[in-house]
Amino acid sequence: MRYGDRLNDRYRIERLVGNGGMANVYQAYDEILNRHVAIKILRTEFSHDEQFIRRFEREAHAATSLNHPNIVAVYDVGEEDSIYYIVMEFIDGMTLKTYCEGRPLAINKAVEIISQICDAIDHAHAHRIIHRDIKPQNMLVREDGTVKVTDFGIAVAMSNATLTHTMSVLGSVHYFSPEQAKGKFADEKSDIYSLGAVLYELVTGHVPFEGDSPVAVALKHLQDTARRPSVLNPAVPQALENCIMQALAKAPHDRQQSVAEFREDMVTALSAERADEGIRGENVMEQTMVLSPVSLPPETSRDEETVKVATVVPKQKKKKRWWMVLVFLLLLGGAATTFAMWPDPTVVVPDVAKEDADDAEKQLEKLGFVVESTERSSDTIDEGVVISQAPRAEVTVKKGSTVNLVVSTGSDPVEVPDVTDETEKKATTILKDAGFSKVDVEKEESEEIKRGNVIRQSISAGTEVIAKEQTITITVSEGSSAFELKDLTNMSSAEAKAYLDETGLDGTFEQEFSSEIGLDQVIRQFPQAGVKVEPNDAVTVFISKGEEEKTVTATFPEKVAYDAVSEGEEEPPQQVIRIETEDAKGKRTVIEESIDRDETFDVPLTIDPGEEGKITIYKDDEVYRAKTITYEQAKAKQ
Amino acid sequence: MELAYLTTTGKVRLKNEDTVLLVGDEKQGLAVVADGMGGHAAGEKASAIVYQVFADAYVDMPSRPGELSSWIEQQVQEANSQILQYSKTENLAVVGTTMACVCWSDELLVIGHVGDSRVYAIEEGQLRQLTDDHSYVNMLKQLGELSEEEVENHPRRNVITRSIGSNEVVDVDVQVRDAPDYEIVLVCSDGLTDEVPDEVIQQLLQEDAPLEQIVERLVSEANERGGADNITVAAIRFKERKRV
Numbered sequence: 076m077r078y079g080d081r082l083n084d085r086y087r088i089e090r091l092v093g094n095g096g097m098a099n100v101y102q103a104y105d106e107i108l109n110r111h112v113a114i115k116i117l118r119t120e121f122s123h124d125e126q127f128i129r130r131f132e133r134e135a136h137a138a139t140s141l142n143h144p145n146i147v148a149v150y151d152v153g154e155e156d157s158i159y160y161i162v163m164e165f166i167d168g169m170t171l172k173t174y175c176e177g178r179p180l181a182i183n184k185a186v187e188i189i190s191q192i193c194d195a196i197d198h199a200h201a202h203r204i205i206h207r208d209i210k211p212q213n214m215l216v217r218e219d220g221t222v223k224v225t226d227f228g229i230a231v232a233m234s235n236a237t238l239t240h241t242m243s244v245l246g247s248v249h250y251f252s253p254e255q256a257k258g259k260f261a262d263e264k265s266d267i268y269s270l271g272a273v274l275y276e277l278v279t280g281h282v283p284f285e286g287d288s289p290v291a292v293a294l295k296h297l298q299d300t301a302r303r304p305s306v307l308n309p310a311v312p313q314a315l316e317n318c319i320m321q322a323l324a325k326a327p328h329d330r331q332q333s334v335a336e337f338r339e340d341m342v343t344a345l346s347a348e349r350a351d352e353g354i355r356g357e358n359v360m361e362q363t364m365v366l367s368p369v370s371l372p373p374e375t376s377r378d379e380e381t382v383k384v385a386t387v388v389p390k391q392k393k394k395k396r397w398w399m400v401l402v403f404l405l406l407l408g409g410a411a412t413t414f415a416m417w418p419d420p421t422v423v424v425p426d427v428a429k430e431d432a433d434d435a436e437k438q439l440e441k442l443g444f445v446v447e448s449t450e451r452s453s454d455t456i457d458e459g460v461v462i463s464q465a466p467r468a469e470v471t472v473k474k475g476s477t478v479n480l481v482v483s484t485g486s487d488p489v490e491v492p493d494v495t496d497e498t499e500k501k502a503t504t505i506l507k508d509a510g511f512s513k514v515d516v517e518k519e520e521s522e523e524i525k526r527g528n529v530i531r532q533s534i535s536a537g538t539e540v541i542a543k544e545q546t547i548t549i550t551v552s553e554g555s556s557a558f559e560l561k562d563l564t565n566m567s568s569a570e571a572k573a574y575l576d577e578t579g580l581d582g583t584f585e586q587e588f589s590s591e592i593g594l595d596q597v598i599r600q601f602p603q604a605g606v607k608v609e610p611n612d613a614v615t616v617f618i619s620k621g622e623e624e625k626t627v628t629a630t631f632p633e634k635v636a637y638d639a640v641s642e643g644e645e646e647p648p649q650q651v652i653r654i655e656t657e658d659a660k661g662k663r664t665v666i667e668e669s670i671d672r673d674e675t676f677d678v679p680l681t682i683d684p685g686e687e688g689k690i691t692i693y694k695d696d697e698v699y700r701a702k703t704i705t706y707e708q709a710k711a712k713q
Numbered sequence: 714m715e716l717a718y719l720t721t722t723g724k725v726r727l728k729n730e731d732t733v734l735l736v737g738d739e740k741q742g743l744a745v746v747a748d749g750m751g752g753h754a755a756g757e758k759a760s761a762i763v764y765q766v767f768a769d770a771y772v773d774m775p776s777r778p779g780e781l782s783s784w785i786e787q788q789v790q791e792a793n794s795q796i797l798q799y800s801k802t803e804n805l806a807v808v809g810t811t812m813a814c815v816c817w818s819d820e821l822l823v824i825g826h827v828g829d830s831r832v833y834a835i836e837e838g839q840l841r842q843l844t845d846d847h848s849y850v851n852m853l854k855q856l857g858e859l860s861e862e863e864v865e866n867h868p869r870r871n872v873i874t875r876s877i878g879s880n881e882v883v884d885v886d887v888q889v890r891d892a893p894d895y896e897i898v899l900v901c902s903d904g905l906t907d908e909v910p911d912e913v914i915q916q917l918l919q920e921d922a923p924l925e926q927i928v929e930r931l932v933s934e935a936n937e938r939g940g941a942d943n944i945t946v947a948a949i950r951f952k953e954r955k956r957v
Contacts, residue, residue: 257859258850258867290852290874297858603724 076101076116076158083155086114086162102165111165112150116158128159129523133496135161137204138227140493140536145195147215147225166223171211171273178280179308182315185277186341187477188214189270191222193338194449196270199227200263200334202493202536207261209269210250211276248289248296249282253325256293264327267337271322271330274341278315279307283323297325314344317355339465342479346466347421424478426468427461432482435461439478448480458485491547493536495529499551502529506549510542517550522609526554555609562604563597568618571597579610588623595619624684626659629712630677631704633692637672651695654678658688682709714739715924718947719932723904724940730756731902731945732764736771741818743771744947746830748902750876751800751808759796759810759878766792767814776818782887785814785825789877789885796878809876812885813844813900815949820892825885828873830902833914834895840915843888847875871903897924898949901931904942908935924950 076099080088086103092113093100103114117131135152138161142148151162171188180188192214196206206213206227213226248256252268255261275283283302284295304311304319318340324330331337343349422442427435436446456462462481466472489509494502499516506514515533524530533548534540558578563571568584575582592598601615602608635652652674654666659681666676680688684706691701716737722729730749737743745767749760766788775784789812800808811828824832829846845851849872853859864870877883897918905914909931917930928946935944 256853258863258869288874290849290856293849293853294856294858297853601727606724 082114082158082160083153086112088114103162105162113147113163113165115161115163117160131159133523137493137495140202141199141204141227142537143195143198144221145191145223146198146227147223149227163225164223166215166217168215168217171214171216171222171277174216175211175277175280179310180277182278182310182312182345183477185274186315186345187220188216188222188277189274190338190342190447190479192224192273193270193334193341195224196266197334197338200266201490204493205261205263206266206269207255208247208251209266209273210247211273212247214273248292249276249284251293251296252327253297254327256296262327263333264330267322267330267334268324268327270334270337271319275301275304275319275323278311278319279304281307312344312350312352313354314346314349314352315341317352318344321355342477343466345473345476347471347473348466421471422474424464424466424468424470424472427464427480428468429456430461432459432461432480435464435480443474445475445477446480447477448482450482450484456483458483489540489542491532491534491536491538491540491542494532494549495536496524497529498527499529499549502532502549506547511545511547512542513546515546515548517548518553519550520554520556521552522555522557524552526552528552555607557607557609560600560602560604560606560608560614563600563616564604565592566597568595568597568616571616571618575614575616580608580614581611583613583615585615585617586620587617588621589619590622592619594621624706626681626683627706627709627713628679628681629704629709630679631690631712632675633678633690633700634673634675635670635692635694635699637670637674649695652676652699653693653696655691655693656680656688657691659683659686680704680709682706715950716742716744716948717924717928718744718945719928720945721932721936721940721943723942723944724936726941726943728757729943730760731904731943732760733900733945733947734764734767735947735949736768737817737949741774741776741816742949743767743774743814743816744898744900744949745812745814746900746902746945746947747810747812747877748828748830748904748943748945749808749810751805755800755803755805755808756810758799759808762795762799763789763792763810763812763877766795774816774818776821778821778823778889778891781816781818781821781823782825782889785816785823785887786885789825789827789883793877793880793883797881800878809879811873811902812877815898815900817949817951822890822893822895822898824888824890827875827877827883827885829871830900831906833899833901834893835897835899835915835918836893836895838896838919840911840918842911844886846873847886848873896950896952898951900947902943902945904940904944905931905935905946907942908938908940908944918948924948 076082076088076091078088078090082088082103085107086105089102089104091099092102098115098117101114101116103112104110105112117128132152135149139149139152147166148164149161150164153160153162179185192209196209199206204227206224208226209224213224215223215225217223250269250272252261252265255265272283275281284292284299286292286295301320301323304316305313318331318337321340322330322337331340422444424444425438425442427438430438432448436448439446451462460483462483464481465479466476492505492509494505497505503514503516519530521530528551530550530552532550534545561574563574566574572582572584587598589598596619598617598619600617608614633654637650649669650671651669652666653664654676655662655664656678665678678690680690682688682704686706688704688709689701690704692699716735718733718735720729720731720733732747732749734743734745745763747760747763749756749758751759770784770788770791775781792810792812796808796810811826811830813826813828813830813832814824815832816823816825824843826832826844827847829848829851831846832843834841834843845855848870850859850864850867850870852874854861854864859867875884899914899918913934914931917927917934920927920930928948931946932944
């Protein structure tokens with residue numbers, strides 16, 4: 076793709092904005108809708124890998140069902156001349172990776188960014204789409220501060236082909252979960268781990284685990300505990316550290332239960348209410364044991380042990396904090412700092428639940444809060460009214476903190492869930508759960524979707540409907556019309572063509588030389604016999620155009636008559652025969668000798684396909700006979 | 714001594730991106746298998762470069778252990794720089810190849826490999842894998858993090874951690890064996906080992922048949938089990954077949 080190239084007669088390529096192992100990203104102009112778009116084009120190296128393409132398309136299609144302000148919208152997925160592409164919303168900004176340049180961000184800023192990403196991932200999870208490749212490189216920060224997540228599900232579309240890690244396949248190794256490292260199925264909990272890893276990097280300036288190779292990093296995800304963020308950046312409050320460390324728990328069930336819970340944990344971690352939080356969960360033991368092994372009397376029971384260890388915590392913490400403050404004062408000298416440990420003016424959060432969202436927002440902003448709101452449907456609370464708030468009322472927080480409001484969108488228009496590729500039974504259950512009272516089922520043949528699974532749904536995923544009043548129809552696969560391709564070898568081209576026409580296959584005929592298969596017969600085919608195909612599939616048939624024409628060397632017997640001695644002459648006259656040839660070896664004399672009777676000479680000629688050879692016979696320096704031999708004649712003579 | 718090799722496209726791929734070189738006699742010889750990757754002609758080109766580099770260098774193959782080891786390393790580095798040059802000229806992001814080779818000279822046997830092409834030997838009636846795959850899953854397995862079953866079902870099992878043509882420098886694993894008691898040595902690409910379990914490979918290698926037939930059976934076994942990738946096998950029988 077170059078500047079000015081047009082894709083699908085519509086998208087004019089403007090410039091290359093990024094390249095990765097699997098795809099290149101271009102800025103382009105959509106000449107129909109008159110807007111800039113970003114186009115991700117699969118690298119041509121992959122465009123012949125059918126399985127890869129299929130998954131790439133399916134995942135990209137899934138992503139089109141997502142509609143959220145923090146998700147880069149996918150407008151179109153297509154293919155033109157084996158160029159596979161995804162057309163996406165154009166974001167004028169930079170990736171989060173570039174944005175933070177390896178330095179820690181201010182804690183508030185980091186939390187604000189991740190909270191936007193949480194909203195996006197939460198939305199995707201509600202549509203049963205797992206991102207699986209959450210990393211700062213997949214997040215775009217716009218100038219106005221909006222963060223957008225991209226590349227949903229693309230990670231799944233990995234090919235079976237052998238790949239090296241340098242091909243960015245393991246590029247996300249710094250953010251992937253222990254279960255992903257082990258090759259287990261990645262679910263919502265994996266995305267939570269990755270979110271924790273990104274948050275870790277934003278607040279500390281380091282990824283949780285560093286290593287020389289992808290394998291080394293993967294191993295650390297499986298075995299090691301990450302350094303506590305506060306060790307790297309003392310400004311990280313204990314509550315936030317707890318939130319991060321829980322997300323980074325090795326066992327999925329030890330992590331926050333949902334992205335929403337993780338977000339809540341993260342956002343409230345900055346509240347005054349949690350300012351004195353201790354080290355959370357099972358890490359208490361680990362951490363304390365490492366820092367100061369407690370010797371216990373041998374008869375101590377497990378329970379007592381926990382209690383005893385837990386009491387050590389505050390002491391440890393105080394000590395650590397004290398030491399850090401000192402270092403910081405030394406480092407910063409007299410400079411003013413804005414660290415969390417410095418006392419800030421505080422305010423009490425008012426109760427705005429059940430209030431009109433606009434009023435609530437005004438009231439909060441007046442008190443100096445930053446307000447963020449999320450929308451949720453509710454049967455009991457009217458549209459535009461606050462359902463809940465975080466932090467809750469009466470809590471004392473720093474001035475300028477963020478208050479999150481959940482605002483009702485009124486009585487339940489639900490977003491239709493995506494049930495494609497689910498089994499008929501599961502799809503029906505999901506839809507009934509979503510509130511649909513009537514689910515109709517239709518059947519259809521399909522090669523791509525497994526028999527019994529849903530091919531498509533009559534109301535597309537993401538559409539908002541009042542489910543109770545709607546009938547939704549799902550189309551379930553009956554399996555495919557695929558059949559086994561016959562062995563065409565040795566058929567005549569006409570027979571092969573008849574077979575392809577009859578079965579509706581899209582045949583292409585290629586000519587090849589063959590020494591074994593006769594002219595106009597099938598030498599081989601692709602795909603091979605026995606492979607499952609269905610109508611319209613491409614089949615290439617290789618037809619023999621006979622034996623390959625090679626340079627031939629043949630010998631031509633040339634008879635030369637001896638002129639009888641004239642009467643009266645004693646001595647026979649000298650008769651010198653000279654034979655010259657002109658062929659692939661050039662012009663040369665091959666025979667020169669005297670004869671005294673009729674003689675036959677074997678004259679060799681080497682002729683290239685389509686060329687000719689010449690034999691010129693001289694008797695006593697005069698042309699006796701000249702002839703031209705064609706390639707075909709030479710071949711016949713061979 | 715018998716030598717035999719076979720390489721095929723398999724049943725799924727359109728092209729054969731493997732190459733195989735097998736030359737030599739009782740005194741000395743060389744077997745090389747390379748499994749190229751990358752689209753268009755890139756995979757074929759990469760493995761063809763490995764073939765050509767070894768084929769050209771064979772006449773100067775030394776016979777002393779130390780020299781033989783560094784000779785293998787030199788050829789791999791040479792192939793590496795040629796492939797890098799090629800991918801730079803063609804502006805390709807994804808090019809690379811594996812390589813597994815065996816050189817023998819009198820009693821000496823030297824094995825070299827990069828990636829997941831393998832060398833096996835039949836020793837005292839038992840099949841032994843002589844190379845450790847440079848793959849993501851195998852490394853985690855060696856570190857005790859993945860079980861055999863997890864390795865087989867891992868979605869990233871085809872990700873290799875070393876290859877020729879992907880980095881400025883390649884790390885080659887070279888092993889020197891002095892007078893090993895091998896009956897048969899097998900060099901192969903993952904198109905064989907992904908499809909055919911070790912037990913079956915062992916069984917086929919021990920059949921009382923000419924080596925050429927055994928090699929054909931190995932390949933057809935892989936094809937019958939799916940033939941999902943190119944299949945390449947090179948075998949050397951060092952000992953006379955035991956006639957029953």
